[in-house]
Amino acid sequence: MEIPLTELKEGETGVITRIEIGFGRGWRWGRGIRKRLADMGLTPGTKVTIIRSAPLNGPIEAHVRGYKLAIGRDIAERIFVEVQR
Amino acid sequence: MEKRIRVALAGNANVGKSVIFNQLTGLHQHIGNWPGKTVEKAEGELHFKGYTIEIIDLPGIYSLSTFSLEELISREYIINERPDVVINVVDASVLERNLFFTLQLMELEIPLIIALNQVDVAERKGIKIDYRRLEEILGVPTVPTIAIRGKGIHELLFKVIEGFEKGFRKPAPIKYGSEIETRIKMLEEALRGAGLRYPLRWAAIKILEGDEEVIKEVRRVRPEALTLAEKMAKEIEEIHGHPCPTVITSERYEVAGKIAREVQRILPTIKLPLSDKIDYLTTHKVYGYIIMAITILVTFYAVFGLGNFLSEVLTNVLYGYETIFVGILGSGLLRDLIWGGVIEGVIATITIALPYIVPFYLILYALEDSGYLARIAFLMDAFMHKIGLHGKAFIPLILGYGCNVPACLGCRIMETERERLIAGFLSTLIPCAARSVVILGLVGKYLGVEWALYLYVVDLAIVFIFGRIAFKVLPGEAMALIMEMPDYKTPHLKTVIKQTLFRLEEFLKIAFPVIVISGLIIKAMDLLNVLYIVSKIMSPVTVVWLGLPEILGVLLILGVLRKELTLILLATLLGSQNLHEHLTPLQMLTFSLIVMLYVPCVATIATCIKEFGWKKAMLIAVIEVFFAILLGGLFYRALMALEIFR
Ligand SMILES: Nc1nc2c(ncn2[C@@H]2O[C@H](COP(=O)(O)OP(=O)(O)OP(=O)(O)O)[C@@H](O)[C@H]2O)c(=O)[nH]1
Ligand SMILES: [Mg+2]
Numbered sequence A: 001m002e003i004p005l006t007e008l009k010e011g012e013t014g015v016i017t018r019i020e021i022g023f024g025r026g027w028r029w030g031r032g033i034r035k036r037l038a039d040m041g042l043t044p045g046t047k048v049t050i051i052r053s054a055p056l057n058g059p060i061e062a063h064v065r066g067y068k069l070a071i072g073r074d075i076a077e078r079i080f081v082e083v084q085r
Numbered sequence B: 001m002e003k004r005i006r007v008a009l010a011g012n013a014n015v016g017k018s019v020i021f022n023q024l025t026g027l028h029q030h031i032g033n034w035p036g037k038t039v040e041k042a043e044g045e046l047h048f049k050g051y052t053i054e055i056i057d058l059p060g061i062y063s064l065s066t067f068s069l070e071e072l073i074s075r076e077y078i079i080n081e082r083p084d085v086v087i088n089v090v091d092a093s094v095l096e097r098n099l100f101f102t103l104q105l106m107e108l109e110i111p112l113i114i115a116l117n118q119v120d121v122a123e124r125k126g127i128k129i130d131y132r133r134l135e136e137i138l139g140v141p142t143v144p145t146i147a148i149r150g151k152g153i154h155e156l157l158f159k160v161i162e163g164f165e166k167g168f169r170k171p172a173p174i175k176y177g178s179e180i181e182t183r184i185k186m187l188e189e190a191l192r193g194a195g196l197r198y199p200l201r202w203a204a205i206k207i208l209e210g211d212e213e214v215i216k217e218v219r220r221v222r223p224e225a226l227t228l229a230e231k232m233a234k235e236i237e238e239i240h241g242h243p244c245p246t247v248i249t250s251e252r253y254e255v256a257g258k259i260a261r262e263v264q265r266i267l268p269t270i271k272l273p274l275s276d277k278i279d280y281l282t283t284h285k286v287y288g289y290i291i292m293a294i295t296i297l298v299t300f301y302a303v304f305g306l307g308n309f310l311s312e313v314l315t316n317v318l319y320g321y322e323t324i325f326v327g328i329l330g331s332g333l334l335r336d337l338i339w340g341g342v343i344e345g346v347i348a349t350i351t352i353a354l355p356y357i358v359p360f361y362l363i364l365y366a367l368e369d370s371g372y373l374a375r376i377a378f379l380m381d382a383f384m385h386k387i388g389l390h391g392k393a394f395i396p397l398i399l400g401y402g403c404n405v406p407a408c409l410g411c412r413i414m415e416t417e418r419e420r421l422i423a424g425f426l427s428t429l430i431p432c433a434a435r436s437v438v439i440l441g442l443v444g445k446y447l448g449v450e451w452a453l454y455l456y457v458v459d460l461a462i463v464f465i466f467g468r469i470a471f472k473v474l475p476g477e478a479m480a481l482i483m484e485m486p487d488y489k490t491p492h493l494k495t496v497i498k499q500t501l502f503r504l505e506e507f508l509k510i511a512f513p514v515i516v517i518s519g520l521i522i523k524a525m526d527l528l529n530v531l532y533i534v535s536k537i538m539s540p541v542t543v544v545w546l547g548l549p550e551i552l553g554v555l556l557i558l559g560v561l562r563k564e565l566t567l568i569l570l571a572t573l574l575g576s577q578n579l580h581e582h583l584t585p586l587q588m589l590t591f592s593l594i595v596m597l598y599v600p601c602v603a604t605i606a607t608c609i610k611e612f613g614w615k616k617a618m619l620i621a622v623i624e625v626f627f628a629i630l631l632g633g634l635f636y637r638a639l640m641a642l643e644i645f646r
Helices: A024-039 B017-025 B069-081 B092-107 B119-124 B131-138 B153-166 B178-191 B200-208 B212-221 B223-240 B244-263 B273-282 B287-319 B322-329 B333-370 B372-385 B391-400 B404-413 B417-427 B433-447 B449-473 B493-528 B530-545 B552-558 B564-574 B585-597 B602-612 B614-642
Strands: A002-004 A013-019 A047-053 A060-064 A067-071 A079-084 B003-011 B042-048 B051-057 B085-091 B112-117 B127-129 B142-144 B264-266 B482-484
Touching: A013 A024, A024 B244, A024 B482, A047 A079, A067 B372, B003 B017, B003 B069, B003 B092, B003 B153, B017 B042, B017 B051, B017 B085, B017 B153, B051 B153, B069 B404, B085 B092, B085 B153, B092 B112, B092 B119, B092 B127, B092 B200, B092 B244, B112 B131, B112 B153, B119 B127, B131 B142, B131 B244, B142 B153, B178 B200, B178 B223, B178 B244, B200 B212, B200 B223, B200 B244, B212 B223, B223 B244, B244 B264, B273 B287, B273 B372, B287 B333, B287 B372, B287 B433, B287 B449, B333 B372, B333 B391, B333 B433, B333 B493, B333 B564, B372 B391, B372 B482, B391 B404, B391 B417, B404 B417, B404 B602, B417 B449, B417 B602, B433 B449, B433 B564, B433 B585, B449 B585, B493 B530, B493 B552, B493 B564, B530 B552, B530 B614, B552 B564, B552 B585, B564 B585, B585 B614, B602 B614
Parallel strands: B003 B051, B003 B085, B085 B112, B112 B142
Antiparallel strands: A002 A079, A013 A047, A013 A079, A047 A060, A060 A067, A067 B482, B042 B051, B127 B264
8 A cells, every 4th residue: 555654653664656756746846855865765666664753743764775864744745655564 | 296196085974074084184174973064175185105195075965966065066076176086985884875876986987995984883783894895896995994093094095095006997887777778878879979078878877867967068069969868768767667867866776785785794783772762762752852952951051050160260360360460561551551451351261251162162062973963953843844944954053052154154954045045044143152152251140040041042032033034035945854864872072072172272263363452452442532432422322222331332343353252352441350340230131132143243244245145144244233233222121111120
C-alpha cells in the first residue's frame, strides 16, 4: 500500500515509490528540492525507517542509507512509500 | 624555481574537511558538529619536502550540481580552477552517501586522493572498512585518517607528493545500465570537438541530468546535442518511469552502495545506550523543549555567574595598580590622557568584557561540537516556518549570540535569497557577546540577573515580530528542511579551547586598538570641551526622549565601532567602575535596550553589505536605529508611568 512518508509510524520502514515534488501538488519547490533529496540518497527503491517526528507539524527524522536525515513535514508528505511490515 | 601544488579539500558536509585544513595549515577554520559551517572557500599554505602546498578548504556538498550556494562555490572551484589534486574527505561511518560524491569526482576525471576520515567513529559504530580493497576498486589512493587526533595527516601529504611526482592513475569510470550507457556514448559523439572545458563523458552525463550550467555552455557551441539529450532523457524516463536525473542519481547510488557493502564489514555493536538516550530526550516532543529551555537558562546563568566572579577578581587585582601608575605619571594632562584614556580603557576591557566573553564561547563551542545545535534546529523547525524560514536558520541565529558576523555569513546555509535576507536581518538583532557585555555588566550586575534575562526575552519577541513583518514584506513559501542529523559526540576539549582562544585573540587584536584610540579621542574631546558640544546637540534625543544623561549620546555613536565600547568608555569617562553612582536603574535599562537593538557594529554592517548589497544593508541599519530609539523612549515612559523603579 502506498502512503506518504508522514503516515509511517515511528520505527516503521517503507520503500520509496515516488516523490511528488517539482510537479503536481509539489510544483512550488521546483526541481531543486527533488534533486537535493535524490543527492541525499532518497531515490525510488530506497528503504526509509522513521526514527521520530516532531510535534505541531514539525519535521520527521528518518534513517536512510546508514545515516539520519531530518525532513520538513511539507516535503515528507510528498514522498510516497510502500510500507514494509 | 619554487614548486607549488594546489590541493583542494572536498566532500560531504560535516566530515572533517576543516579539521584537516586546520591541521595542515595551522589556521583556524570554524569547526563544529553540524552540517554547513564552511560557507566560503578558505586558503592556507604549508611547506613540505621542498614544495609549497596550497590548501583550499571548500564548503561541504552532497553533489556536484548547482542548486545551492555551497555547491556552486565548491564546484566552480574544482571545475574552473582545476586544483592539482582534490583530497576527497570521506566520513567512514556513512560510506555509501560519501562514495556517491566520490563517484562524481571520479567522473570529473580530476586527480583524486581519498581521506577516509572518522574511522574511529566508524569503528565505534561497528563498521570496519578494508581501505586497501576500496583503493583497489576505485583506483584512487586512500588514506585512513582520524583528523582530530592528527592521525593519517602526514600520510595524506606523502600521497599528494607521490601522486604529483609520479602522476595519478585515471580511475575507471562507473558503468550505468546499458540503456543509459549507449545514450551517453552517443551524446559523447555528438559533443566531440565542441571545445568544452569538461571531460566529454562528464558533459554528456550532465546534460542528461539537466545540469543548467553545462547546458548553457553546450547551447552556445552545440545546440543540436541538447535536442538529442532531451529526446534521450524522455526515452529513459519512459523506460524507468522516473525522471531521467532521478534515474541517473539512483544508479550512481546503486554503485556506491555496492562498493560500500563490498568494503565494509558491520559487526554487531555494543550499543551506546547513553548517546541514544540523549538523542531521544533532546528531540522529544515534550522533554526536548524543556531541555532546550534549561540549556539556555543554564548557559545564561553560568555565563553571568562566572563572568561576575571573574570580573570582580580582575577588578580587585588591576585597580590595585592604580596608585603605582599615578605615582609614576604624576598628575596633569599626560596623566589624564594616559590613565584616563588608555589604561582605564584597557582595564575596563579586561574587567568588563573578557569575563563574560570567555565563558560564553567555551559553552557555545562545546554545545556546537556536541551536535546539539542540529537538534534545536529540528525542534524549532515548525516555529521557524511562522517567520518564513525553516529550522536550519535557527543555527546561525544561535551563533549570533557569539558574534553577528559569522552568523550573518552563516545564513548562506539557507537555500533561497529571500530566506538568506530574512535570516541575515534577524541575526543582526541577536545580542552578540559584545552587547551581552553591556547587558550583563550593567543591568545584570546592578539591577539583578532577572532584569538582564527580561531583556533577552524582549529581544526574542522583537526578533519574532520582525520576522513576521519580514515574512509579510517578502512573501514566499518557506523552503523546507532537509538536514543531516549528526551523531552526538563528546565535545572535543582541545578544539573547544582552541576555538575560544582564537576568538579571544581576534577580540584582543581588534578591540584593544579600537578601545585605546577611541579612549584617547573621547578623553581629548572631553578635555577640549568638544564632548560637551556634541552631547548638547544630541540631547533632544538622549535627554528629552530617552531620559539618559547627556554624555551617553557620544557613547552610542562610538558604539557603532564595537558595542562593548559604550560600556567601557562610560567607565573611562566617569573614571569609575561604580556605574550605579552615575546612572539610575531606569537609565541603565533603557541604555542597554538601545545598545541591544540599534544598528549592529560596523563589522556586521560590512558583512551585510557584502551579502545583501548596499541598499539592503543600509535599510537594515536605518530601521534598527529608528526602532531602537523609538522603543527606548516608549520603554522609558512606560516604566516611568508604571513607577517600577521608585
Ligand atoms: N571522532 C572524530 N571526529 C572528527 C574527526 N574529524 C572530524 N571530526 C569532528 O567532525 C565534526 C565536523 O568537522 P569539520 O571539520 O567542521 O567538518 P567539515 O567537513 O569542515 O564540515 P562543513 O564545513 O560543515 O562542511 C567536528 O565536530 C569534528 O570535531 C575524526 O577523525 N574523528
Ligand atoms: Mg568546514
